[in-house]
Amino acid sequence: MTTELTSGARPGVPTLDQVAVLAGVSRATVSRVVNESPRVSPEARVVVQAAIEQLRYVPNRAARSLVTRRTDTIALVLSEPNSQVFSDPFFAGIVHGVSAALAETELTLVLLTARDAREQRKIARYARQGHVDGVVLMSLHSEDLLPDMLSEVAVPLVLCGRPHDGREVAYVDADNRGGARVATEHLLGLGRRRVAALTGPMDLIAGVDRHAGWVQALADAGHEPDPALVVHGDFTEAGGEAAMVRLLDQAPDLDAVFVASDPMAVGALRALRTAGRRVPDDVAVVGFDDAAVAATCDPPLTTVAQPLDRMTTELVGLLRARIAGEAGPAETRTCPTRLVRRASA
Amino acid sequence: MTTELTSGARPGVPTLDQVAVLAGVSRATVSRVVNESPRVSPEARVVVQAAIEQLRYVPNRAARSLVTRRTDTIALVLSEPNSQVFSDPFFAGIVHGVSAALAETELTLVLLTARDAREQRKIARYARQGHVDGVVLMSLHSEDLLPDMLSEVAVPLVLCGRPHDGREVAYVDADNRGGARVATEHLLGLGRRRVAALTGPMDLIAGVDRHAGWVQALADAGHEPDPALVVHGDFTEAGGEAAMVRLLDQAPDLDAVFVASDPMAVGALRALRTAGRRVPDDVAVVGFDDAAVAATCDPPLTTVAQPLDRMTTELVGLLRARIAGEAGPAETRTCPTRLVRRASA
């Protein structure tokens, strides 16, 4: 009696019932086949699979998730008012990497962007509606409210990048501080004495950490950081060029510079050339890889490689572990960076 | 009697029933308030809203979409094996624009990427599962199978970019042909006689159309297109530089060049400079805007502006119309391009 009521539904979109009728079994058996339960006889499985093929049946996700309370979907949230961040190779790399890591699984990726408070609320609401099993959040700026908003929603959450404050939350980050330290040590090891730092904005944790690594390397070597040797860029090529000009003005005697991002390093190189300083004979430069921009530089730049692939793998792994309840709410992973010396032209 | 069964559910996630009980009304009334039906008394509305606030109630999407057969979600599908496409400013611009256009609505965006056949199947399946109300598909290459796969799924579909064959499908595209024609006319109007074309790959419809525009402008002016004046790039900066080198070799007497994309134009400019040709005195160049890369060029380039904002607006508008059943399956929109002359340095 139940089955004949199904006739009122949309034509062309088969349901479990229809498969069951065609296969001559019950709904439960079809469900078991679809969900790969071992409690099905081989014969039944064959019959059901044939019916599924014939009808081109695909389970209705809404119905399934209504009962299982899973959605098999995770969200990647980009919280950043600046819209050109989309073409930023670092963001692009993260999006791509997460998407690739998920391709191997049954999970699908939902990309959400928050450019203003309105969109932030929409995202928090979306998460609370239970439309995703978990979320990866990229939020760089210290004053961003979204991390708090999402923490309040009862959904597994992993941040991409260490949070600015010391909050208790799961995150994955590159070893920014270690990378900057190694880069600076490399320059000191070359015998340079006046190693400047072209760092990033200090409201970005990556900027803070990379600056801290430079300071530490100098301290370890017994140098005291000279304020004249520090200048802040905005992680862009143009910003890097401008910052390098200021740096040359502040400290004309510098003989090396650690640049806290690759695009800035490209700009810095240009500024150095314009100023008539030879690279690397005159000034040694090490960049910090956001996506290997500097690989195409002339002269080729020694850079700190940022482990994008590793980060995205960890991000997805940690989130899945959290969804499965196998990882704590504040578990963290730091992905090692490494120095890459490129052949000099 | 129904309500007390609810007790077995997840704690902390309130349902319609619980709101109804707290407000002292029926589920139906709560549903009406949530869905802004006019058939509710002001008093009831107030009581219900208070209960919603108190319980922090948010409707369960799965349950809703199970009955309404809507998901309030649309997918933006990027079908492109090349993974670096993510940082391509054109793609980034489309993603950003669509996302922005949707921010004003109740719809959410799901970004899906297909890099290989496996991912393509996953996407087709996802669409068939009824998890989205419609899809915007960016598929550039002529041999891509995804357009066919998605056409077979009964879901409103709009392509970003004219399909390569003459298939019957809704799409939105820039006026690539018209833009190329105007660019070439501009060069001819400057008095140039040997107007070369640095075009894109011919398996991309944008490449084909821009090339066709150049041919048409020459034909209209009574010139016959000289094969030596044509060379194909790959829409990238490096490709543009290499192509320009070939072009100079093939046709050393060229006095102008229409370049079918901005990044290529930047590369072409560099090649011209290296070859000792002065721009624009010696060789006039017009680029084709993929995301205003050329705006930062030196010398500033006259470019054909591609209406990204317009395209994304149309894309979303057309898809929504299709979802509402207000637009045919093969309705198309072409967004006008225009020539932008930049002040010479």
Next chain:
DNA sequence: ATGAAAGCGCTAACAT
């Protein structure tokens, strides 16, 4: 191994 039946949370007739 299989089927019957209950119910996930919601909307939408249909009554009143």
Next chain:
DNA sequence: ATGTTAGCGCTTTCAT
């Protein structure tokens, strides 16, 4: 204007 009721398509005990 409000309540009652019948499902949407699926999973999952609980029997058999």
